[in-house]
């Protein structure tokens with residue numbers, strides 16, 4: 001079972017049908033959108049020999065691609081059992097299953113058991129979690145070299161969009177909610193963990209940022 005009510009909602013929202021669609025799209029088109037931008041930034045910073053902690057990895061695009069680019073191992077922690085199954089299936093197809101550990105549950109609850117990794121990623125996960133300081137703090141504490149984040153821009157029109165999406169969730173009687181956490185608060189938590197920003201880009205409502213411990 002996922003550990004918190006919010007992760008239980010994530011488990012039903014990110015379901016098998018959604019996972020199949022996302023996996024098929026990745027197999028047809030490769031990495032897209034913000035994930036592609038984050039991947040390029042990570043590759044430019046160097047991924048050879050890296051261990052990866054992919055938090056909320058979805059169907060695993062980031063860790064599949066990083067393993068293909070020279071990373072040596074990955075841990076994917078996800079609150080969606082359907083996404084985890086799809087990521088594992090793709091690892092088998094790409095021939096790197098033996099290098100990946102898949103863990104089901106809330107990363108914040110599981111974090112004390114997880115070893116640090118050279119690269120830690122949170123690709124469109126911060127927007128799914130209410131307790132941002134716990135999530136980002138635990139991720140940053142485990143990033144030995146690089147921390148990559150994709151999360152909503154802190155501007156009025158994104159906040160308005162998030163409110164509209166949450167109204168739609170409420171109308172469908174879903175308890176799932178999106179969150180537009182303040183950029184300054186996210187940034188402060190990462191910097192407190194000893195990381196400095198080395199890359200930032202914007203795509204529509206998203207910001208893609210990379211921090212380094214170098």
Ligand SMILES: C[S@@+](CC[C@H](N)C(=O)[O-])C[C@H]1O[C@@H](n2cnc3c(N)ncnc32)[C@H](O)[C@@H]1O
Nearest residue numbers: 010056057058078079080106107123124125128
């Ligand atoms: C919007 S999807 C993004 C998936 C993938 N990273 C991508 O960008 O395509 C959010 C993912 O984060 C996972 N997630 C949300 N909160 C989580 C938590 N506290 N611990 C682990 N996974 C979480 C969800 O189950 C889902 O797989």
